[in-house]
Amino acid sequence: SAVISQKPSRDICQRGTSLTIQCQVDSQVTMMFWYRQQPGQSLTLIATANQGSEATYESGFVIDKFPISRPNLTFSTLTVSNMSPEDSSIYLCSVEDALGQPQHFGDGTRLSIL
Amino acid sequence: QKEVEQDPGPLSVPEGAIVSLNCTYSNSAFQYFMWYRQYSRKGPELLMYTYSSGNKEDGRFTAQVDKSSKYISLFIRDSQPSDSATYLCAMSARGGTSYGKLTFGQGTILTVHP
Numbered sequence: 314s315a316v317i318s319q320k321p322s323r324d325i326c327q328r329g330t331s332l333t334i335q336c337q338v339d340s341q342v343t344m345m346f347w348y349r350q351q352p353g354q355s356l357t358l359i360a361t362a363n364q365g366s367e368a369t370y371e372s373g374f375v376i377d378k379f380p381i382s383r384p385n386l387t388f389s390t391l392t393v394s395n396m397s398p399e400d401s402s403i404y405l406c407s408v409e410d411a412l413g414q415p416q417h418f419g420d421g422t423r424l425s426i427l
Numbered sequence: 428q429k430e431v432e433q434d435p436g437p438l439s440v441p442e443g444a445i446v447s448l449n450c451t452y453s454n455s456a457f458q459y460f461m462w463y464r465q466y467s468r469k470g471p472e473l474l475m476y477t478y479s480s481g482n483k484e485d486g487r488f489t490a491q492v493d494k495s496s497k498y499i500s501l502f503i504r505d506s507q508p509s510d511s512a513t514y515l516c517a518m519s520a521r522g523g524t525s526y527g528k529l530t531f532g533q534g535t536i537l538t539v540h541p
Contacts, residue, residue, distance in 0.1 A: 317470075344525050355433075355515065355531040356471070371528065405470055407529075415461050415519065415526045418470035 315340050315410045317419035325425045331394045334422045336406030341386035344409040346416060347379070351402045359404075362389040396426045430454045433516055433532025442541050446503040450516035450532045453497065457518040459526060460492050462501045465513045465534065474514075475501070506539045513537070 316339040326332055336345065345362040360368040360381055368381035383389040393400055403423050407416040433450045440446055448462075459478050463471035475490045477483045483490045489502040503510055516532040 314473075344527075346528075355533045356517075356529070357531075358528045361527070409525055415459065415473060415476050415517075416529060417473060418463075420468070420470040423468075 314412065314414065314417050315342055315408055317406055317408060317417060319406055319419040319422050321422055322420065323423040323425075325427060326396055328397055328426055330396055331392055332396065332424065333390050333392045334404055334406075336389045336391070336419060338387045338408055340410065342408040342410045343386075344416075345383060345389045346407045347381060347389070347391045348405045348407060348418075349402045350405060350421070356405065359391070362391075393424065396424075398426050401425050428453060430457075430530050431516065431518055431532045434535055435533050437536040437538060439538045439540065440506055442506060442508060442539055444506050444539070446506050446510070446537060446539075448501040448503075448514050448516075448535050448537070450499050451497055452499075452518055452530075454518070454520070454530070455497070456520040457530070459519040459521050460490070460499050461517040461519070461529070462488075462490055463515040463517060463531075465515060467512075471515055508539050508541055511538045 318337045320335045347359040348356045350356045358371050359374045360370040362381050362383040364383045380392045403421040405421040406419045431452045461476040462474045465471045480492050480494045487504045491500040513534040515534045517529040519526040
């Protein structure tokens, strides 16, 4: 299965700033997704990153807060904008590859906002 | 009511025990069922996935699905301390070629003590 690398692995940020998280895959994949895992809670899908077009956001998530790019089949970024303490979470990238298996996940970015 | 319910535990068992992890769901559109294992500070790792009602076995792991009852289980035989992790069930309605959005349970924290 595809190997997924996320950067940064963790960060501590100030309120009101923005952070861009990168997801790099070692092979071309058909689908890429961004999830959020809040402390003590399960994973929630933020959006599907579409190659060459705007991401598809889930209910409760908007582009102004979580802009996403996917310029090619191996790379995507998620920006968390104008951060507040409520944005403290683990943000995870996942992919579906050509093998037809369900999504594989990166190790996530652990984000704390002060 | 959450679409997927999973007992968060924690569950503590002795080495060698049989472990049963369970999820219930309310959305009849869910067709694919997955189990992920998540170690501390790591991303979820796909353990098993299945489509049909019935049992699917892979080594010490057995996934069981009962669509009529909207109930899925994961059994771990001869549990080992290395099985200590959080286990997440996930489900997909899957339309077309992609599994799309995965809806996760809350996760069950399992500790296997020597």
